[in-house]
Amino acid sequence: xxxxxxxxxxxxxxxxxxxxxxxxxxxxxxxxxxxxxxxxxxxxxxxxxxxxxxxxxxxxxxxxxxxxxxxxxxxxxxxxxxxxxxxxxxxxxxxxxxxxxxxxxxxxxxxxxxxxxxxxxxxxxxxxxxxxxxxxxxxxxxxxxxxxxxxxxxxxxxxxxxxxxxxxxxxxxxxxxxxxxxxxxxxxxxxxxxxxxxxxxxxxxxxxxxxxxxxxxxxxxxxxxxxxxxxxxxxxxxxxxxxxxxxxxxxxxxxxxxxxxxxxxxxxxxxxxxxxxxxxxxxxxxxxxxxxxxxxxxxxxxxxxxxxxxxxxxxxxxxxxxxxxxxxxxxxxxxxxxxxxx
Amino acid sequence: xxxxxxxxxxxxxxxxxxxxxxxxxxxxxxxxxxxxxxxxxxxxxxxxxxxxxxxxxxxxxxxxxxxxxxxxxxxxxxxxxxxxxxxxxxxxxxxxxxxxxxxxxxxxxxxxxxxxxxxxxxxxxxxxxxxxxxxxxxxxxxxxxxxxxxxxxxxxxxxxxxxxxxxxxxxxxxxxxxxxxxxxxxxxxxxxxxxxxxxxxxxxxxxxxxxxxxxxxxxxxxxxxxxxxxxxxxxxxxxxxxxxxxxxxxxxxxxxxxxxxxxxxxxxxxxxxxxxxxxxxxxxxxxxxxxxxxxxxxxxxxxxxxxxxxxxxxxxxxxxx
Numbered sequence: 001x002x003x004x005x006x007x008x009x010x011x012x013x014x015x016x017x018x019x020x021x022x023x024x025x026x027x028x029x030x031x032x033x034x035x036x037x038x039x040x041x042x043x044x045x046x047x048x049x050x051x052x053x054x055x056x057x058x059x060x061x062x063x064x065x066x067x068x069x070x071x072x073x074x075x076x077x078x079x080x081x082x083x084x085x086x087x088x089x090x091x092x093x094x095x096x097x098x099x100x101x102x103x104x105x106x107x108x109x110x111x112x113x114x115x116x117x118x119x120x121x122x123x124x125x126x127x128x129x130x131x132x133x134x135x136x137x138x139x140x141x142x143x144x145x146x147x148x149x150x151x152x153x154x155x156x157x158x159x160x161x162x163x164x165x166x167x168x169x170x171x172x173x174x175x176x177x178x179x180x181x182x183x184x185x186x187x188x189x190x191x192x193x194x195x196x197x198x199x200x201x202x203x204x205x206x207x208x209x210x211x212x213x214x215x216x217x218x219x220x221x222x223x224x225x226x227x228x229x230x231x232x233x234x235x236x237x238x239x240x241x242x243x244x245x246x247x248x249x250x251x252x253x254x255x256x257x258x259x260x261x262x263x264x265x266x267x268x269x270x271x272x273x274x275x276x277x278x279x280x281x282x283x284x285x286x287x288x289x290x291x292x293x294x295x296x297x298x299x300x301x302x303x304x305x306x307x308x309x310x311x312x313x314x315x316x317x318x319x320x321x322x323x324x325x326x327x328x329x330x331x332x333x334x335x336x337x338x339x340x341x342x
Numbered sequence: 343x344x345x346x347x348x349x350x351x352x353x354x355x356x357x358x359x360x361x362x363x364x365x366x367x368x369x370x371x372x373x374x375x376x377x378x379x380x381x382x383x384x385x386x387x388x389x390x391x392x393x394x395x396x397x398x399x400x401x402x403x404x405x406x407x408x409x410x411x412x413x414x415x416x417x418x419x420x421x422x423x424x425x426x427x428x429x430x431x432x433x434x435x436x437x438x439x440x441x442x443x444x445x446x447x448x449x450x451x452x453x454x455x456x457x458x459x460x461x462x463x464x465x466x467x468x469x470x471x472x473x474x475x476x477x478x479x480x481x482x483x484x485x486x487x488x489x490x491x492x493x494x495x496x497x498x499x500x501x502x503x504x505x506x507x508x509x510x511x512x513x514x515x516x517x518x519x520x521x522x523x524x525x526x527x528x529x530x531x532x533x534x535x536x537x538x539x540x541x542x543x544x545x546x547x548x549x550x551x552x553x554x555x556x557x558x559x560x561x562x563x564x565x566x567x568x569x570x571x572x573x574x575x576x577x578x579x580x581x582x583x584x585x586x587x588x589x590x591x592x593x594x595x596x597x598x599x600x601x602x603x604x605x606x607x608x609x610x611x612x613x614x615x616x617x618x619x620x621x622x623x624x625x626x627x628x629x630x631x632x633x634x635x636x637x638x639x640x641x642x643x644x645x646x647x648x649x650x651x652x653x654x655x656x657x658x659x660x661x662x663x
Contacts, residue, residue, distance in 0.1 A: 125652060143637075266460075302468070305472060309451070
């Protein structure tokens with residue numbers, strides 16, 4: 001059981017929840033008000049949904065031994081594009097307008113993903129560098145779209161995407177769930193997942209084995225862009241506004257963190273979608289917990305730093321070996337004596 | 343005939359000259375030595391950070407923690423000088439040692455536990471940024487006479503031009519780094535490490551020491567940049583230098599250093615920093631352009647240089663084959 005890839009992430013999530021239970025017993029209480037469920041757990045799911053989305057896309061990218069630093073910028077661009085389209089319309093509640101705003105934003109996100117994928121797969125540029133370009137320029141583009149201002153929209157239909165509720169639960173949970181389901185079905189019920197893992201192990205060998213490595217890589221980056229785009233819609237719809245400068249700031253780092261906590265190795269070739277979801281939930285729970293305890297939220301960063309280090313150390317084979325070695329070699333003088341003469 | 347390895351650096355220098363010339367033709371008052379010197383004055387801290395980053399990138403790694411280390415340095419300096427009343431003569435060496443120790447620790451973790459530099463320095467970035475807020479979540483203004491005099495002293499040059507003390511520090515760092523990179527064993531080892539770690543190991547080079555020293559040097563540079571940044575801003579704040587690591591990486595790449603490691607020049611980084619400065623100056627001279635154009639232009643330049651590098655290395659491989 002300890003060997004299962006979900007074991008450590010779940011233990012960590014459990015420990016966090018247990019701490020919350022001990023610290024404030026009403027953490028787990030969920031209330032029904034006006035046909036909606038309220039409570040800390042629901043909040044974690046609701047606010048965690050964009051992160052889960054971005055992290056799912058990131059998981060697949062990391063599985064191909066890549067990385068996508070531009071997701072935060074794509075989040076900002078998608079939100080900005082949708083809000084800009086909406087604010088230009090005459091009747092912001094018109095369903096057609098909202099749908100076209102969402103559509104334009106998602107197509108743009110896909111195009112940005114395609115751009116990343118082309119740089120990585122067609123030009124052979126290192127993923128960190130290739131996506132760094134969009135990470136730097138993307139913020140500028142987002143501000144260009146919004147004209148450097150925070151655009152507010154007053155569309156209740158658009159607001160529903162981020163703040164509405166369905167079957168007493170926040171709507172964003174359903175979106176994240178649907179994307180997770182699609183990703184899981186596509187990668188685990190078709191050969192696609194195998195292709196992705198194979199490309200992550202060795203793109204050249206996969207190509208010789210008859211897999212279209214380039215197409216797989218481009219598709220993965222496009223999917224990641226799409227996920228980031230949806231997350232951008234959720235975030236901007238939740239507050240009914242788009243902020244080119246701050247929307248999705250540091251999302252790339254949180255998403256990578258979630259993926260790594262979930263047990264997916266940065267060296268590619270293996271991925272765990274459920275692990276990623278648990279990782280994203282851990283990060284969101286951590287943030288919520290820190291807010292609740294009343295420490296300045298900025299200190300989350302210190303905690304995050306230690307979590308990252310801890311998780312990476314546990315994943316590092318050298319570190320585990322050192323630990324095991326320490327544990328196994330007992331310091332009996334006689335044993336050392338035997339070893340010396342052996 | 344020009345050596346092929348110098349092509350990126352020549353392109354960078356030519357681009358800088360071209361941009362400066364374009365700015366001079368377009369705006370009155372642009373073509374003056376003082377504008378050029380102001381580039382140095384406003385980007386002294388970026389120059390220092392980028393020099394440290396060049397070493398890290400040449401060795402095949404990356405350091406994301408530099409911006410946060412700057413913020414932490416300003417914060418520690420401000421709180422010790424302003425709130426605890428420590429003399430700057432103690433505080434400045436202390437923060438430099440702290441920065442170097444921080445880099446050393448990250449380097450040791452990267453080397454001994456074989457974790458990717460990206461992740462370790464990311465954790466370092468979170469840690470340093472978070473520690474700022476542990477000290478205080480507000481700005482701490484510094485009005486100690488030493489810091490204000492360092493900030494306001496103008497070193498006069500003939501012809502009525504002036505530079506600040508920070509510029510002198512930055513230029514000394516660049517000169518020292520050029521010496522370190524090209525005339526010492528440490529420099530050669532760094533290039534060898536970036537070229538191929540396993541080859542360096544097989545050649546009997548001290549891989550462990552070099553790798554850890556590279557990150558230590560970057561940490562030291564970040565702390566020094568933090569000190570210079572304190573002179574520049576006269577305050578300590580947890581949100582200082584957000585995203586500076588990206589500017590530094592961009593400057594290094596625009597300067598012609600290969601991100602895969604093993605190839606690059608400190609002088610190129612120097613030009614890279616100046617190019618970023620010129621872009622900002624042009625945008626402020628233009629007046630109607632908004633600040634976000636800086637980011638877009640830097641992104642485009644990054645793309646240009648990365649593609650250029652890609653073409654050059656592809657041609658080299660073609661010749662080998």
